[in-house]
Amino acid sequence: MKDFLEKRLGIEIMLEDINFEDRLPLLYISLYTFKLVQTYGAEWIIIIPKEQVHLSKLRKQHKQIEKILNLHCAFYLRAGNLYSINTMISEGIPFFIENREIYLPFLGILLQANSEREIKPIQRLSYLCQKLILTAIYEDWNEINVSKTAEKLEITKMSASRCFDEIEFLEMPILGLKGRSRVINIPEDKKALWEDLKNFMRTPVISTFYFADDLQLPIKGGMSALAEYSNIEDNAYPSYIVAKKDMNRLGIKNRPISGKIDMPGSMVQELGYMLFYKAGNIMDPLSLQLSLSEEEKEDYRIGKAVKEMLEEYVW
Numbered sequence: 001m002k003d004f005l006e007k008r009l010g011i012e013i014m015l016e017d018i019n020f021e022d023r024l025p026l027l028y029i030s031l032y033t034f035k036l037v038q039t040y041g042a043e044w045i046i047i048i049p050k051e052q053v054h055l056s057k058l059r060k061q062h063k064q065i066e067k068i069l070n071l072h073c074a075f076y077l078r079a080g081n082l083y084s085i086n087t088m089i090s091e092g093i094p095f096f097i098e099n100r101e102i103y104l105p106f107l108g109i110l111l112q113a114n115s116e117r118e119i120k121p122i123q124r125l126s127y128l129c130q131k132l133i134l135t136a137i138y139e140d141w142n143e144i145n146v147s148k149t150a151e152k153l154e155i156t157k158m159s160a161s162r163c164f165d166e167i168e169f170l171e172m173p174i175l176g177l178k179g180r181s182r183v184i185n186i187p188e189d190k191k192a193l194w195e196d197l198k199n200f201m202r203t204p205v206i207s208t209f210y211f212a213d214d215l216q217l218p219i220k221g222g223m224s225a226l227a228e229y230s231n232i233e234d235n236a237y238p239s240y241i242v243a244k245k246d247m248n249r250l251g252i253k254n255r256p257i258s259g260k261i262d263m264p265g266s267m268v269q270e271l272g273y274m275l276f277y278k279a280g281n282i283m284d285p286l287s288l289q290l291s292l293s294e295e296e297k298e299d300y301r302i303g304k305a306v307k308e309m310l311e312e313y314v315w
């Protein structure tokens with residue numbers, strides 16, 4: 001932090017930890033740590049979030065903290081996308097992102113943006129982007145740019161770029177820079193990474209269908225897939241997965257469909273994407289975890305089997 005600021009400001013600075021427990025509400029003490037900076041003959045405060053704080057809270061709390069301390073304050077952020085950066089600039093909220101951006105208007109320092117691209121806000125991750133992320137995890141991507149991503153997933157560069165935009169907007173910790181190009185980097189600790197990412201993910205299951213007979217489809221999903229990956233027993237009927245785009249081609253929806261009867265012949269889950277994992281005829285492990293119903297997630301046996309599967313095949 002000190003080296004970065006000195007390099008960008010072009011002067012030596014004094015930086016030290018400071019405790020404001022006697023001046024700030026406990027809420028702010030629980031959310032942030034603080035550093036006192038002395039530079040340009042002036043003092044100002046760096047506010048460091050302990051965890052990710054939503055932009056709406058940063059806005060409000062910045063004003064309140066400055067008012068209480070009667071000092072200029074700037075946020076230190078570990079990541080940031082153009083949407084949040086532009087919002088903070090337009091509202092005059094000082095901040096810096098180490099090794100990337102700096103905006104300290106009270107020192108006359110202008111933002112040095114590394115990109116002019118505008119990132120559109122998204123409500124949730126697209127299926128294609130989710131497939132990209134899971135593929136990157138399985139294949140240990142390192143410095144994979146948009147062009148290489150397009151080749152690997154056999155999609156257009158425009159589609160790959162949109163996925164990178166989604167990752168950037170959600171500030172996922174897998175996006176880096178190589179020169180001026182955005183790249184995907186997967187850290188060694190995949191288990192810790194998944195803890196950071198899984199809340200952004202969505203179930204790949206669009207619809208679930210039950211049939212009186214066994215359709216004998218090529219790719220297993222649900223409990224049938226979990227039984228292949230672990231020691232848990234399968235249901236009395238097999239579970240299969242089919243991509244949405246293949247439902248009509250395979251005539252799935254044209255077959256007689258049963259309700260969830262006590263003993264169906266088979267179950268078919270319609271998915272938003274298909275990811276062909278090493279096993280070939282089994283749903284990939286992370287998508288399988290995401291596809292579980294709330295009832296299944298609460299089952300101790302299933303939870304144990306999922307843990308066993310991830311330890312063996314992913315981490």
